[in-house]
Amino acid sequence: MPESLRSIPTADPVTVQTPTGALQGLLLGDVRRFLGVSYAAPPVGALRFAPPARVAPWDGVRDATTRGFIAPQPVPTPAEMEKALPGLDIQPLIGGDQAQGDDFLVLNIWTPANPSGAPVMVFIHGGAFTGGAGAADVYDGTAFARAGIVYVSINYRLGVEGFLPIPGAPTNLGLRDQIAALRWVQDNIAVFGGDPRNVTAFGESAGAMSVANLVASPLTKGLFQRAIVQSGHGDMVRPIPVAERLVNKLAKLLRVTPTIEGFRSRSVAECLQAQRKVSLPTANIDLRNPDKREPAFGLSRFLPVYGDDVLPEHPITALRNGIGADIELIVGTNAEEMNLYFVPSGVRKKIGKFLANFITKRAEPRATEILKAYGIDDRTKRPGDAFTEALTDLVFRLPARRFAAAHKGRTHVYDFSWRSTAYNGALGACHAIELPFVFNTLSTVDGDKGLAGANPPQELANRMNKIWVDFAKSGALPWPPYEASTRIVYDPATDKAAPEAPLVAERFLP
Numbered sequence: 001m002p003e004s005l006r007s008i009p010t011a012d013p014v015t016v017q018t019p020t021g022a023l024q025g026l027l028l029g030d031v032r033r034f035l036g037v038s039y040a041a042p043p044v045g046a047l048r049f050a051p052p053a054r055v056a057p058w059d060g061v062r063d064a065t066t067r068g069f070i071a072p073q074p075v076p077t078p079a080e081m082e083k084a085l086p087g088l089d090i091q092p093l094i095g096g097d098q099a100q101g102d103d104f105l106v107l108n109i110w111t112p113a114n115p116s117g118a119p120v121m122v123f124i125h126g127g128a129f130t131g132g133a134g135a136a137d138v139y140d141g142t143a144f145a146r147a148g149i150v151y152v153s154i155n156y157r158l159g160v161e162g163f164l165p166i167p168g169a170p171t172n173l174g175l176r177d178q179i180a181a182l183r184w185v186q187d188n189i190a191v192f193g194g195d196p197r198n199v200t201a202f203g204e205s206a207g208a209m210s211v212a213n214l215v216a217s218p219l220t221k222g223l224f225q226r227a228i229v230q231s232g233h234g235d236m237v238r239p240i241p242v243a244e245r246l247v248n249k250l251a252k253l254l255r256v257t258p259t260i261e262g263f264r265s266r267s268v269a270e271c272l273q274a275q276r277k278v279s280l281p282t283a284n285i286d287l288r289n290p291d292k293r294e295p296a297f298g299l300s301r302f303l304p305v306y307g308d309d310v311l312p313e314h315p316i317t318a319l320r321n322g323i324g325a326d327i328e329l330i331v332g333t334n335a336e337e338m339n340l341y342f343v344p345s346g347v348r349k350k351i352g353k354f355l356a357n358f359i360t361k362r363a364e365p366r367a368t369e370i371l372k373a374y375g376i377d378d379r380t381k382r383p384g385d386a387f388t389e390a391l392t393d394l395v396f397r398l399p400a401r402r403f404a405a406a407h408k409g410r411t412h413v414y415d416f417s418w419r420s421t422a423y424n425g426a427l428g429a430c431h432a433i434e435l436p437f438v439f440n441t442l443s444t445v446d447g448d449k450g451l452a453g454a455n456p457p458q459e460l461a462n463r464m465n466k467i468w469v470d471f472a473k474s475g476a477l478p479w480p481p482y483e484a485s486t487r488i489v490y491d492p493a494t495d496k497a498a499p500e501a502p503l504v505a506e507r508f509l510p
Contacts, residue, residue: 036068039184049169052180069101095133110141115193126205128300143440150194168260208232216315234315235399294363325408332414339430356387418493421453
């Protein structure tokens with residue numbers, strides 16, 4: 001099993017000379033590890049709300065043996081965490097126990113002991129575009145390195161600092177950070193034994209949405225050859241004018257003008273306080289797109305925007321126009337995504353028909369018809385079951401299929417069905433459950449409070465990690481491509497591929 005970052009085995013120092021200076025990491029048996037490596041200058045002072053700037057060269061040897069800072073983000077108290085997810089420890093997935101600081105535009109690298117021309121995988125973490133950390137325990141890259149991969153995980157700007165289109169500032173700063181990290185990989189990864197001509201970008205949740213956007217961006221040409229989108233797609237974006245409503249709301253809370261000068265006059269901590277307020281369900285702000293749909297369904301106020309140089313058009317439109325056709329793509333979801341949000345909170349068990357309709361209608365105009373189609377009027381079915389199943393399809397599974405169908409290049413789709421035993425089995429195939437299998441880090445999420453529950457299957461982790469590795473090495477996959485006419489979908493849990501019937505929600509959406 002891969003070692004957790006929480007327990008460091010016997011290690012020897014190892015030094016690598018990069019174009020900007022020397023780094024000292026650790027040799028942990030058959031794996032080298034470098035943590036907290038700066039890929040861009042700290043985004044503070046004049047660089048706050050500015051494009052990522054290059055790291056200045058340094059003399060001597062920089063320490064890369066311990067985790068670097070994570071991006072500024074709200075950190076729930078233990079009481080808040082227990083209220084939101086009672087009995088569940090998700091720190092291994094979000095890394096919120098790590099220190100925040102200015103120099104957080106960093107990445108982490110795991111490599112084989114003596115790599116040369118190895119395939120490269122670059123991971124972008126999730127967290128609703130407002131939280132998370134590339135060095136969270138579940139993202140440990142040991143298994144990838146032992147399989148011959150040079151693995152990289154990154155941090156990027158979040159929330160107000162990264163995903164707010166402030167007049168006078170560049171838009172999509174979080175995505176620009178990710179692009180800067182991928183360019184750093186192109187310029188530097190060879191000295192770590194990686195092949196910059198064979199790069200796979202992958203991410204989960206908001207990280208997967210980010211990867212989907214990078215596939216659709218004209219600014220990423222040549223930066224990666226393959227992509228894996230885990231529980232993500234290209235629909236969670238807003239037009240700039242809609243997102244500017246959030247800018248104005250925050251400016252009022254901060255008592256500043258809605259400009260770069262106004263936001264720079266407030267500290268990061270003050271902006272985080274305002275961010276917390278607008279992120280509450282009770283915050284009165286309409287972020288529906290012109291079609292009256294709210295693409296995040298309330299899961300996050302902060303999303304990438306389109307209509308700039310990063311995303312000149314909506315990602316689905318870009319794919320249909322042939323952008324990203326040269327990238328080999330995996331798009332996948334979990335069978336019961338919304339269980340993570342609705343089971344621990346009790347929503348799935350307790351919500352009634354009226355409230356389910358009210359909540360869904362705030363994001364989807366045809367909510368009443370859709371919920372009826374999922375059985376909300378069926379007296380043998382709890383309203384919360386219909387609500388959860390519908391939202392799983394609306395928020396994740398259907399837009400992921402739309403993204404796959406729009407991509408003009410080679411595309412494969414999976415749907416992960418393995419069910420966690422947590423919450424007496426009710427958590428099931430929830431959002432994020434595939435992560436410890438992909439990374440082969442089951443030890444970080446098993447046990448009484450773990451996302452995966454007791455005794456998750458190691459054989460499945462071995463198989464899923466190998467699928468990701470083989471794809472990164474050569475594009476090889478054990479199931480056929482996804483076509484609109486055949487809809488072949490693979491389930492890693494059963495190791496079987498089969499045609500998928502149309503999702504119920506497809507009847508109601510364009």
